[in-house]
Amino acid sequence: MSPEAPTPPSTPVPASAGAGARVRVRPAWSPWRTVFAFGLVSLAADMVYEGMRAMAGPFLGSLGASALTVGIVTGAGEAVALVLRLATGPWADRSRRHWRLTVVGYAMTAVCVPLLAVTPFLGSAGLAVAATLIVLERTGKAVRSPAKSALLAGMATSTGRGKGFAVHKALDQIGAFSGPLLLAGIAALTGLLWPGFAVLAIPGALAMLLLAQLRRRAPIATLAGTDESEDEPGGRPPRSAWAEVRTAAVGADLPRAFHLFSLAAALTTAGLMTFGVMSYRFVEAGLVAAAAVPLVYALAMAVGAVAALATGGLFDRWGGRVLLVVPVLVAVVPLCVFTDRLGLVLAGVVVWGAGAGVQDSAVKAYVADLVPVGRRATAYGVFAAVQGIGALAGGVLAGALVDGHVTLLAVVIGALQLAAAVLLWRSCNYLSLPVPDP
Incomplete structure (x- = not known):
């Protein structure tokens, strides 16, 4: 049997593969293609959650929520999306599971927002379920954001970090305004709010497919310091529990x-x-x-x-x-x-x-x-x-x-x-x- 061909250093290899396992080699994308692909992920995901944020108030009101309830639910969601990052950021750095946290966070958005479409049919429980889904979606934002930004910072090293983040942000903004306009158009055509959330399952699924492909094809060289298979040289000195809490x-x-x-x-x-x-x-x-x-x-x-x-x-x-x-x-x-x-x-x-x-x-x-x-x-x-x-x-x-x-x-x-x-x-x-x- 002929020996295995060496794996190119820029091609990700699953850590679970054994020493003699055959690994299907996939050519890694260039840094610019990687940054652009991550921008497309954000574009699709922004259509989903910005569309939800644009319609959250009227939709909760249609389920019987008062103005106070709308304020509490949306305010709690934004607070969770920001404050929880104090925990998820250090978690990503300590566990080195940046990709896993990114995927989980995007999956929470892709699932929770389309499920809002079923809440008008749940009777008296509809408002509580909708409120829970909105807060869970914002939790997904907190789970993924620090890890995603760290990954993007590594990807953009070769492109010029300013240019890389700028291209990503521009694509992100396209999703941020197209999602609300899509929901507004569907609401105008149907006279209902819930069909728009169902349609958002399409960009949500597209975001997850793009992210899966990006994970397979992103070059390891652009992710130095964040890849799950890479150990930090020397490790960190042990710290007390209080020091860990204070640092986090x-x-x-x-x-x-x-x-x-x-x-x-x-x-x-x-x-x-x-x-x-x-x-x-x-x-x-x-x-x-x-x-x-x-x-x-x-x-x-x-x-x-x-x-x-x-x-x-x-x-x-x-x-x-x-x-x-x-x-x-x-x-x-x-x-x-x-x-x-x-x-x-x-x-x-x-x-x-x-x-x-x-x-x-x-x-x-x-x-x-x-x-x-x-x-x-x-x-x-x-x-x-x-x-x-x-x-x-x-x-x-x-x-x-x-x-x-x-x-x-x-x-x-x-x-x-x-x-x-x-x-x-x-x-x-x-x-x-x-x-x-x-």
């Missing part, structure tokens, strides 16, 4: 520059507010009809996709300093969107979309530059939690001041952005300092 909760062993940047991102996120607050204001002012709000949101998402692509190459050239434009954009938003002129309002929405696109595409690339490879998932979990606190604070601030105190709101947001710019500049300076020899 706040990322205590992560670099100072990372924490400065996290705080800066929280301040810019607070200033960006939420689209819900802005749309509430211009609908109340009679500037935009409620039925046209999804179109305005789609405009912002399209601008965000273009801004993300434009930012990628600049990030690879200038690093985190490219993010200094975000506080400037954020400070402009309230000066436009809270006026009584439609042209200025739409301009403000465009600026808001650009700021969100630049921030969302570059922050993950910058986090990957700031922290060690083996701590990326932990860092993404901590970062998301800090950013979530900023989003919550910004929503409360805007909600309290948008009626009758717009000038004060603009001043406060401007002050927050000045502080964000200072913190961001300091984090860039820390990163540029030479590392002393041990």
